[in-house]
Amino acid sequence: MSEKRLSLSPARFLSARRRHRSAGLVVLLFGLLAVGSAYAAFAPDNAVADNSAQSQQIEEGKKLFAVGCASCHGLNAEGGSNGEGKFAGPSLIGVGAAAVDFQVGTGRMPAMQPGAQIPRKTPAYTQEEIEALAAYVASLAPGPAVPGQESYDVSKATDDQVTRGGELFRTNCTACHNFAGRGGALPNGKYAPSLMGVSEKHIYEAMLTGPQQMPVFSDQVMTPQDKRDIIAYLKALQNQKDPGGFGLGRLGPVSEGLWGWLVGIGLLVCVAVWIGAKGVKAKGAKAE
């Protein structure tokens, strides 16, 4: 380099070098450095903000989600890709904590395999893990929260409320779930599950969130009191005794008729065989 060039002012230096071969690269590096530093300066400090328990729970849920749920529902719960022959889980943005608590709490999620219907089974997660997952999904977008104990506690339900719950149940639920809450068939291999043995909270959450094919019964249209009455009715139904010992699915004349047909006619056949059977003969003997 000549002395003349060294004496240039910085502005003149840049101006003179602007067409240099590596000028573009230098500018790009400067730009990246500036944006990076600015982000570091203005972005919320994770180490400080995450101290609250809730954020920890969300973080925990996010980790669980990435391991157990993301393969179908997408890394950010945006829904799985719908490639050729691939199963796609729906987007979970806005489904709320109640939906997670229901799906994971009844063991439906994580699903064993894609299919017409995801069945109820033993939950795979602990209650704490379910709460973390619910907190994470709820943090994505507002949605129905897990109902409090007071919303579904039916231990003090009066007979009037049970009756009213029965009316609501028969109007809104029996079409799919059967008049005795024993469930029923839906098209294409799907079915409405039995409601016997389902916890109060999960029944409430199902009405609130509409899992799988089930329509939603929002709190504004079907108030918490309505829902509580329905739950009270279902619990009363569940505690009802079956005269004779067997409910036969409480399906009414179909199963009772089949039982009568098989057992009743079977007994008649046995009697007919006895009537027609020849008794023991005394070979070669003569009557006295």
Add this chain to the structure above:
Amino acid sequence: MSEDNLPAVKADEEHSQVQVAEPIPDPGLEPHEHRITDIDPKAADRVERQISAMFTLSTLLVLGACVAYFVIPRDAEIVFGPLSGNASNMTLGLSFGLALFLIGAAAIQWAKKLMVDEEIIEERHDGGASPAQETATVETWQQGVAESGFGRRKLIRRSMLGALGVIGLPAIVVLRDLGPLPGRSLYNTIWAKGIRVVNDVTARPIKPSDMVIGQLVNAIPANLPPLQEESAVEYQNARAKAAVIVVRIKPGEIRTKPGRENWGIDGILCYSKICTHVGCPISLYEQTTHHVLCPCHQSTFDLADGAKVIFGPAARPLPQLPLAVDAEGYLVAQSGFTEPVGPSFFERG
């Protein structure tokens, strides 16, 4: 068996039978073998005791049933492991049922073990009457016709046939008691302009903002009068025709039929709940597919596509009720249904 019932042996030439050689020779009766009770008086006595024990037990059971009827309280329960039931019903049913069974069982045991069991052969006799009997019958009939004057006295014959012909008329006339003709009632429901759509059972009005995507509401018109004993039939008729389902579907998934662009509100659609096949109330709704299925005969309607029939025997889509919002923000009907709800009927085809 009396000899009269046996076939006349070759009575005349007209009824002669063609003799066919038996393809399989008649084996005749097996040699009779005696039962133990026939040869052993002690065994016979034992069976007699069995039979009389069954009759006696039956008597005791019937008496026991009568006593149980008075003794066992009506609400008493029998609990036996998983089996449980009303004690009175069970005792009465078991004792009386067993008593009846024992009478039958005793009678059969008696017939099988003690009554005579000698095999006998009873030949089948000819089915037709003898020619002499046939002639006698025809003669009697003709004599009756002549003596009654049925052929000769035409006035009596015709008036009698007339009387017998109209005797069935009252059976047709009383069909009128099946009820008055339906008139225009099948074309109308109580839905009309401005009638609020309210929840069935709770009668609570609905705001569009109350409904979320995937919601189902079983609804009735707000002007349905309360159920009263004197107008119960009118109430049931009005209610049965006016029941609707309201659903909210993502607006992007709805295929609106031409002319129905303003019938829904942000994806909230209202359809008749009465199946167009034979009128079952349907609310078996799958929110993922927007299909509503009739449990009676599996007619399936796509609510996102104007309730088009996509499966089953229904002949036409569910009628849609045009919705609007009133001044207070509640869902109301724009008008009544624009077509009759429910199944097809004679005048409509």
